[in-house]
Amino acid sequence: MIKPKRLPSLFTCICSPLKLDVAYFAKGGFFTTLQQIIGVTSGLTVSYLFGHFISKELFGEYNLVLSIISMITFLSLPGIDTALTRSVGQGYDTSLLKSTRLKMYFAFLAIPVLLGFSIFYFLIKQNTGIAIALAIASFFYPLLNTFTLYRSFLVAKHKFGLLALLSSFSSLSFLAAITVAIFFSPTTYGLILGYLVGIVFPSFVSFLLVQRFVKKSKKKDVGLSSYGAFLTVISILPWISGNLGNVLLGNMLGVEALAVFSVASRFLTAVQKNFAVFYKPATAKLATQSPKEHIETLKHHSWKFILLGIGLCVTLWIATPFLISFFFTKNYHEAISYGRLLSFALIPLPLTFAITDIIIYQKQKQPQIVMSTIPQIIRIILYFILIPLWKINGLVAIIIIDRIIGLLFPLFFVWQSAKKIKSNKHLQN
Numbered sequence: 370m371i372k373p374k375r376l377p378s379l380f381t382c383i384c385s386p387l388k389l390d391v392a393y394f395a396k397g398g399f400f401t402t403l404q405q406i407i408g409v410t411s412g413l414t415v416s417y418l419f420g421h422f423i424s425k426e427l428f429g430e431y432n433l434v435l436s437i438i439s440m441i442t443f444l445s446l447p448g449i450d451t452a453l454t455r456s457v458g459q460g461y462d463t464s465l466l467k468s469t470r471l472k473m474y475f476a477f478l479a480i481p482v483l484l485g486f487s488i489f490y491f492l493i494k495q496n497t498g499i500a501i502a503l504a505i506a507s508f509f510y511p512l513l514n515t516f517t518l519y520r521s522f523l524v525a526k527h528k529f530g531l532l533a534l535l536s537s538f539s540s541l542s543f544l545a546a547i548t549v550a551i552f553f554s555p556t557t558y559g560l561i562l563g564y565l566v567g568i569v570f571p572s573f574v575s576f577l578l579v580q581r582f583v584k585k586s587k588k589k590d591v592g593l594s595s596y597g598a599f600l601t602v603i604s605i606l607p608w609i610s611g612n613l614g615n616v617l618l619g620n621m622l623g624v625e626a627l628a629v630f631s632v633a634s635r636f637l638t639a640v641q642k643n644f645a646v647f648y649k650p651a652t653a654k655l656a657t658q659s660p661k662e663h664i665e666t667l668k669h670h671s672w673k674f675i676l677l678g679i680g681l682c683v684t685l686w687i688a689t690p691f692l693i694s695f696f697f698t699k700n701y702h703e704a705i706s707y708g709r710l711l712s713f714a715l716i717p718l719p720l721t722f723a724i725t726d727i728i729i730y731q732k733q734k735q736p737q738i739v740m741s742t743i744p745q746i747i748r749i750i751l752y753f754i755l756i757p758l759w760k761i762n763g764l765v766a767i768i769i770i771d772r773i774i775g776l777l778f779p780l781f782f783v784w785q786s787a788k789k790i791k792s793n794k795h796l797q798n
Contacts, residue, residue, distance in 0.1 A: 404533035404540075405643055411540040412639060413696065418551050420632075420697030423560075429624025430557040432631040434502045435564070436615035437486055438510070443608045445476040445514040448600025450521045451729060452593055457525035461590035462583045465522045469515060469576070471594060476511040483507035498557035505558055509565040516569070516576035526582060535575040543567035596732070603737050606745035614752050614764045622760060630761050632697050633707035634768075640685055640715060648722055655726045663727045664787045674720035681719075685712040710765050717776040724779040736782035744774045 419428055449468045456464040484507050491500035506513075523532040543564075550563025619627035655663070689708040693701055728736050748771050755763030 404536045405647070407537040408540040409639070409643065411544040414544055415547050416635060416696040418548060420701065422551050423555060425625045425628045425700060427555065427557060427560070428631065429619060429626070429628035430496070430499055430502075431560045431564075432615065432627055433619040433624055434499055434506065434557065434561050436612045436619070436627075437503065438483070438506050438513075440609055440612035440616065441479050441482055442514065443601055443605045444479040444482065445510070446472045446597060446601050447514065447608070448602070448604055449593070449597030450518060451600055452597035453518060453521045454525045455596075455730065456590040456593050457522055459590070461586075461588055461593070462522075463586060463588075464590050464593050465518060465580075465583055467589075467593060468518055468597065471597065472515045472518065473511055476513070476515060479510045480507045483510060501558040502561040505562055506565065509569060512569045512573070513565065516572040519572070519576045519579040522579060522582075528582070531579075535571075535578070538575065539568075539571040542571035546570070599734065600729070600737075603741035605741075606749075607741055610745040610748040610752075613749060614756065614767060617752055617756055618761070618764055621756060626761060629701060629704045630707065630764060632693060632701045633704040633761075633765070634711055636685060636689060636692050636708060637711045637714060640681055641718065644681065644718065645722070648719075655723070655730055658730075660731055660786065661790055663731065664783070664790055667724065667727070667783060668787070671720060674723060675716070677719045678716040681715040682712050685715060707761055707765050710762075711768060714769050714772040717772050721772070721776045721779065724776070724783050728779055728782060731786070733782065733786070736779065740775075740778045740782075744771065744778060747771075747774065 419431075423431075449472055453464055453468045483503050487500045487503035487507065490496045490503065494500075519535070520532060523529070523535075544567075546563045546567030547560070550559045553559075554562070615627060615630070618630060658666070686709050689712065690705050693705050693708060697704070725740075728740075748767060751767045751770065752764075755767055757763075759766065
């Protein structure tokens, strides 16, 4: 009797776009799921505490300070994170230590910048809480993003179990620090101090633990610094444009308007972060694929990424009213309509992740320069037009427009790359 051929499982279908073997992806998926249970629970708890025990004004000031800190993230050499993943993936483990030193050195440049913002809010805006918070942030800044490099190292080493464990530890530490701040120091500077301690402490501990996996070798990746610097330079405008809208909204319309928008975008951000965690096994595989394999992956399976984005969008659109009402009470009811509109920004997200990674791992520098300048300049211009005109709706519209542009640009460059590969193949034949 001939046995009927088994149909491929849904799990196998999900793995096939990036040529992931099922065992590998299942293992990574198991650990990331475990991490997300803890991470999501901690994140939702933090949201509940902010929504029920912190005023709109204080929550707005907290988000304004975080936006200013994030806006100057490029001063901590963020491009070295991606360069490190690629370097360690090629066998240069000691790049972790070199990257850490570089990151810390550059981060010191942020101290006078944050102190300048602090003086501005103290003298011009006469807001002592924000001024003190920014002064505290300047002290912690060299440590804030430095030790988080362990994540890039573990992704490159495919140690997703350890990454999940340490990420869970980070989530719980952050929850503890913020909880203490909310109940014992419910001020702008108290919340910011809790945020900083909740990030720095677990990342430092995790970094110390991860060092034992570094294989000592005399081999050095001579291109690490230059490629990391290049990726950082092209990230300057994206970091500024990604946070400038919040800063402008908070200063133009007041911190309470920023609080409403922060609630509206909070669950969009949460979905993006959670998706990025599950995406880690995929990006680790993309780092090892050839340009030809990249093109084949996109050619046959791009529609699956779009379908996944639509699924994320619909889920968030349905869940938004319940999430905001429960975690942030009726005081933020107006955020529901903004949150539902923002859910449409998820549709291009999975495909954009894949295409952008392909361009980065192929070291296509010219496309990266274009992608990090033209769309960001358009976004910054739109801030000064649409925020005064449409207020919060203006910022929502900008984010959706930016996501569409953010997909079209890399899609064009990958299409150009595919044409070149096809042309070279014909010449060889």
